[in-house]
Amino acid sequence: MAEKANGGTSGAAGRAPSADQPDMVRNVVLVGHSGSGKTTLVEALLAATGTIPRTGRVEDGTTISDFDEVEVRQQRSVNLALAPLTYNGIKINLLDTPGYADFVGDLRAGLRAADAALFVVAATDGVDGLTRQIWDECASVGMPRAVVITKIDHQRADFDEVLTACQNAFGEGVAPLYLPVGGDALVGLLSQRVFDYSGGERTEREPDADQVELIEMYRGSLIEGIIQESEDESLMDRYLEGEEIDTKVLIDDLEKAVARASFHPVLVSAPGVGMPELLEVITQGFPCPPEHRLPEVTTIDGKNVKVCRCDPDGPLVAEVVKTTSDPYVGRISLVRVFSGTLRPDMTVHVSGHVPQHEHDVDERVGALSSPLGKTQRPVGKCVAGDVVAVAKLGHAETGDTLSEKDNPLVMEPWQMPEPLLPVAIRAKSKADEDKLSQALNRLVAEDPTLRLENNAETRQLVLWCMGEAHADVLLDRLSRRHGVEVEKIDLRVPLRETFGGKAQGMGRNVKQTGGHGQYAICHLEIEPLPSGSGFEFVDKIVGGVVPRQFIPSVEKGVRSQMERGVVAGYPMVDIRVTLYDGKAHSVDSSDMAFQIAGGLALREAAAKVPALLLEPVDEVSVLVDDDYVGNVMSDLSSRRGRVLGTEPVGVGRTLVRAEVPELEITRYAIDLRSMSHGTGTFTRAFLRYEPLPSHLAGKVATPAD
Template sequence: MVRNVVLVGHSGAGKTTLIEALLTATGTVPRTGRVEDGTTVCDFDEVEVRQQRSVNLCVAPVVHNGIKINFLDTPGYADFVGDLRAGLRAADAALFVVSAAEGVDGLTRMLWEECGLVGMPRAVVITKIDHPRAGFDEVLASCQEAFGDGVAPLYLPVDGVGLLGLLSQRFYEYGAGGRTEREPDAGQLELIEQYRGDLIEGIIQESEDESLMDRYLSGEEIDTKVLIDDLEKAVARASFHPVLAAAPGVGMQEILEIVTQGFPSPLEHPLPEVTTTDGKPVTHVTADPAGPLVAEVVKTMSDPYVGRISLVRVFSGTLRPDMVVHVSGHGMADRGHEDHDVDERVGSLSSPLGKAQRPLGKCVAGDICAIAKLTRAETGDTLSDKEDPLLMTAWEMPDPLLPVAIQAKSKADEDKLSQALSRLVAEDPTLRLENNAETRQLVLWCMGEAHADVLLDRLSKRHGVEVEKVDLRVPLRETFGGKVQGTGRNVKQTGGHGQYAVCHLEIEPLPSGGGLEFVDKIVGGVVPRQFIPSVEKGVRAQMERGVVAGYPVVDIRVTLYDGKAHSVDSSDMAFQIAGQLALKEAAAKVPTLLLEPVDQVSILVSDEFVGAVMSDLSSRRGRVLGTEPVGTGRTLVKAEVPELEITRYAIDLRSMSHGTGTFHRSFLRYEPLPSHLAGKVTADSA
């Protein structure tokens, strides 16, 4: 029997501390909360040790009453949402961790709604109940307001040393000797009665026994075992969400009881959609160890000694060492992850406990394991039987929207950079790598500033590659500001064959998106037929190089209306050069415009931040197109914003919306850059 439980909550809520307390309470690790090599169980990564915060998904298995529980600790900072998504994918239920000193944040609210949409069972653990600023009643009220119906406490904390059981009506005291149980005193009984009625009514409302409410309202005392049975069923159905309390050494047994008795096993939790590799639906896959193999790589890690380690959730079948499996792609080629369709041999299996790996003989449906040295499989890939290749529906991964341009510090770093970046991309599906041919920059598209800092730290410390950030260049365009004529004369007489080509061009601007329209108006053969394409080729080449600031020229009509040729010295190359010279001469006679890319932006934000977002968009030269409500308490703001103004919008929106805002951007069109900005760009390029 297995349970897979992901811990969700904001940074600093106490998820990692809770995991280590659960490991200690079950005897999985000593009371120091450390594994064999002396490192803490979950914050073992070199970045986590230096920055003292979780940035990785961490698996911590424990055994309680014969049931294996895989606790999945996730980062609480929005920049590392990729690992959070991986934890949600691998889990069958979630513990939402809320600090009694800090309450519920906006990101936690959003994740609660997301789990609700997919029917994931949830419970709430209020941590730090012994903190000087702890306010259990206030935080409980904020949880009930934020998470909605079906949220009620099972236990009440008493002075950070014990818990009052509302159903059992017992006091559980934690001390050096563990947990002891006794009758509550008069004051504690009064407190129990204050909360117990609401809890019982909440459980009965979710009961499948429709007569239970009538019996309760008529004054009948409902048997505690009946209430507990109904509670566990409601928790498994995700219709009731118990609230528990925890502090160092307090509340671990109660959490373990809810996880093992209330949360569903993998056999009870619906599987993600499975198809054949060509997209045909498959219905014969269930969470059965004897069924067809379907497993998924939920995270890829890199160890300097072991190499690549793949964290795998087995959804169906049984995975064994030395099996040959089929690796199916995951549809993220746009982020540098190739779509896979290959066979690969599985090496040794292990049960991960943080950084430590404990050998496994097999991994059955519902369990999680680590596989060393899978060379092709990456995060999101499906592993299945090579004779029956299958593919799991891809899980949603947010777009990285913060571009960071980097360059190697030295030639030696440059030689190692490509391989190091390919390893980072394999580990992190939220990272997108772009080699921008136009700006000649290497750009890392990240989730935020902290994400970028971690990536650069890993390049340096793990892969020995030093890079530096450079200013991001936004690809601008040039166009002509009016109708103009230009002449290109390429006449050179030297010994032997010379060069002779003269062309007269008329250039006029086209509407946005017009590209190049080349018009041939030559009459009388003044430019021989075979050289007219040469003129167009030269014009196109010069358009790519630009005529003022070095940016490509767009949206012009070029008319070749006259020229001269020589029977001996004219050539294809001569007329190409003449076409280039004519375009440059014309550009010197008329104002040229710099064009900037404008993006279509959709911003989803809580209603309370709509005003601030719209005001900020105006300050960025944005045009708000409209707003529309989305669900309860959120608004979608649609706008058009110059790309120059939103290169760091991922950071700024997070600050404005307290971490709850999200946005999507897509290229819309080019528009003239304001003259004061265009003048600066032209001066910088001179």
């Protein structure tokens, strides 16, 4: 690693990095909370390799990663961004991810495309809940990880404190390779040398007396950690007997342990400091794509297929990990090639596996390019293991599989969180309404964490989002990218109506004014049923007072009126309707006349007894750190919820189960994040309907509002 490196870099500004073999590629995702310095670190690595100027900015002044119109205004990453560079002949694809929880979909896309992860932690802030969760997810699939502590030059930086926080949060195998010495030098614990950047270039020297003491404080535990992961079982005995283990042996064992995700080195960075050390860890310690497990692959009809792992000459299997729309270029797909080789102008099969977007279509690949900020630099091909931007795949959406047109395949989808914040919107004008559907379909194609619902009951268009920031970005894109203006409106929860007691009603539909008229009279008795019973229709007609052919007409009219409601316009449920009397006319009675009479009878009966509004109740499961369990349970109770119980999940986490009215959890995604400091997640599923308290009934909007 950097302990044996001379700090040499290679790269060329303006020329796209390329790779001919999978073992010459490293795909690395950067993970960390918002403001931890991921984008700044990406720019520093690009500058250190000569890929961009030392200023870290492209010509228009935007950052190399944050060039989206929303990112420029808000000064934060909201998209997955690819930044390729070359170091010592190896192509490194840096995948910069958003640090804000609302954009976890892009974070998971970065994890899918990567073979290793850099966890970026600011020396001023420590580790947040989302970062800990992603670390655990990476551990569960064996993804190699390293930690980079940034902002060590900040006046509030405390390296020892943040190192301890990382070790406590991430667990065993986390140990520093370098220690900061002031703001512009590092001391290597294995080489016992100081790497000084104070003159603008990296120089090497012997440590002074204070630095020797610092090395001795940390070096022993680092060596012991490396030896514990060594395949040479004699190393530990030799070390304990006092033998000085050769540095090259330690570095070789360290690289193997990092690649198999059993050891996680901690590095440090500051402006102009630590880039060669980090680049060596990436190129020497992180695995190449052939060492990464290929996701499951099947035919489009579900049969398992064995695909040679990361073979440029194998069958094409690639995945769209991110889709964006450029107003000038059109749709651009960020694609990770897992097998085969992707070339411009070839025809591929596009397979979609998301339930609401299943599709299979052949499509011609447009130009391939390597992004540098807004600039797309042309490349001639993309081999297995590499990541590339593909233009004009008009039907491909995020998560789709690209394969050979004569051998269509589908890759196992990656896990995406369920959007749980509903936001109701409406177009501001008729012109906006005409364009809204197409614009929303484009957003859904780009963002798998967005779910679109056209609620027939409430007659509302609802965007299911990850959080408020996610919703704001989507509405901003509708306006600025697609020219569609919308406004948020109050969300309506679909309620139900039922009878509060037994009642009778008569429906009289008699119109005889000459010619063919209408004649239908029916008498109904309505009584409430237990929750979840639905609807029962009972025929008690005797003597043919209502002809047999018109009895189904009465039921049809009752059902139609039930769908429209009788009090607040919500569907009526859980009632038994008994037809016990009526009258008919030999000429003027008809199917429609008795349908109308049935509806009138139901309405008359409803006016005689209290009609109840029923609200939907969800089963809610909240997974949260133990520290916040009490807060979560108290909050659920305050939302008229019933806490059913708790159970431990893993170490330091608890699952809280409760039943909560939907009216009370429309904004729970936001509230839980705040209450749990970002550590809480939840799921919800419809359970049943229950009576809405009378003091709330008057506050609920009707579908016609």
